[in-house]
Amino acid sequence: MSAPPRVLTVAGSDSGGGAGIQADLKTMLALGVHGMSVLTAVTAQNSLGVQGAWELPVEAVRAQYRSVVDDIGVQAVKTGMLSSAELVEAVADLIAGTDAPAVVDPVGVSKHGDPLLAASALDSVRTRLLPVATVATPNLDEVAQLTGVRVEAEDDLRRAARAVLEFGPRWVVIKGGHLSGDAVDLLTDGSEEHWLRAPRHDNRHTHGTGCTLASAIASELAKDHPVPEAVKTAKSYVTGAIASGFALGTGIGPVNHAWNLPRPR
Ligand SMILES: Nc1ncnc2c1ncn2[C@@H]1O[C@H](COP(=O)(O)OP(=O)(O)O)[C@@H](O)[C@H]1O
Numbered sequence: 678m679s680a681p682p683r684v685l686t687v688a689g690s691d692s693g694g695g696a697g698i699q700a701d702l703k704t705m706l707a708l709g710v711h712g713m714s715v716l717t718a719v720t721a722q723n724s725l726g727v728q729g730a731w732e733l734p735v736e737a738v739r740a741q742y743r744s745v746v747d748d749i750g751v752q753a754v755k756t757g758m759l760s761s762a763e764l765v766e767a768v769a770d771l772i773a774g775t776d777a778p779a780v781v782d783p784v785g786v787s788k789h790g791d792p793l794l795a796a797s798a799l800d801s802v803r804t805r806l807l808p809v810a811t812v813a814t815p816n817l818d819e820v821a822q823l824t825g826v827r828v829e830a831e832d833d834l835r836r837a838a839r840a841v842l843e844f845g846p847r848w849v850v851i852k853g854g855h856l857s858g859d860a861v862d863l864l865t866d867g868s869e870e871h872w873l874r875a876p877r878h879d880n881r882h883t884h885g886t887g888c889t890l891a892s893a894i895a896s897e898l899a900k901d902h903p904v905p906e907a908v909k910t911a912k913s914y915v916t917g918a919i920a921s922g923f924a925l926g927t928g929i930g931p932v933n934h935a936w937n938l939p940r941p942r
């Protein structure tokens with residue numbers, strides 16, 4: 678049996694299993710690729726928010742990355758919570774030396790408003806990480822933090838995309854998940870535009886949406902699909918996962934990563 682495409686997530690752990698490394702690996706399994714992980718931080722997290730976060734030393738992050746890439750190899754990399762400027766810069770350098778597409782989810786804060794990136798790391802995201810991204814996937818809060826552009830309506834998405842592209846990613850997906858009405862995202866490389874529209878599901882259990890979309894894009898890129906096709910497939914996957922997100926704990930439950938499998942939960 679031949680090996681499936683290999684995808685590496687460089688991200689933090691969510692003890693509740695809805696976002697972070699756990700969401701990434703579940704997404705990768707559901708989309709038929711071999712998921713691997715470089716842990717950057719550990720969070721104590723549940724349906725109510727983040728109760729604590731601890732960063733790993735930069736040498737532990739580098740060592741995990743080298744172990745995976747030098748022996749097993751990767752067809753795509755995805756980044757999530759990177760926590761500090763030092764980790765952002767180390768990961769940007771590692772990606773720059775890897776011959777594989779990189780999906781950068783510039784995670785800033787969790788859905789509950791808990792910070793997952795130090796304010797002092799924003800400049801490193803702009804100048805070191807975004808330039809090595811094949812696809813960057815900021816949400817509207819991250820767009821505002823990184824560029825100062827405030828998106829209040831679908832009409833603002835194009836301006837937001839241009840502002841992010843100034844930092845050098847090849848493509849950007851501006852996620853309109855925090856607007857009202859249809860869930861509309863804009864994918865563009867500055868010349869092509871793809872508007873990705875899905876019905877908004879009135880389901881409060883949406884923990885992990887951003888991690889899931891970015892990991893799904895990385896999984897499809899690892900299968901050698903072009904960026905627009907990869908993002909469209911990823912959008913359909915995350916939409917299905919949101920439609921069947923379920924209650925866990927007393928707060929916001931996770932999306933359902935298994936919704937597309939032969940025996941969904
Ligand atoms: N209620 C919803 N119904 C359908 N799609 C949604 C909903 N909320 C978010 N999305 C979609 O989920 C993906 C992740 O977006 P978003 O939730 O904004 O990311 P993040 O988790 O980084 O804040 C996007 O494709 C967005 O359009």
Ligand SMILES: Cc1ncc(COP(=O)(O)OP(=O)(O)O)c(N)n1
Nearest residue numbers: 689696697787788884885886887888
């Ligand atoms: C460890 C960790 N990484 C990333 C996030 C943010 O995940 P996201 O998919 O944006 O989902 P929400 O937190 O917004 O529901 C996280 N919470 N934890």
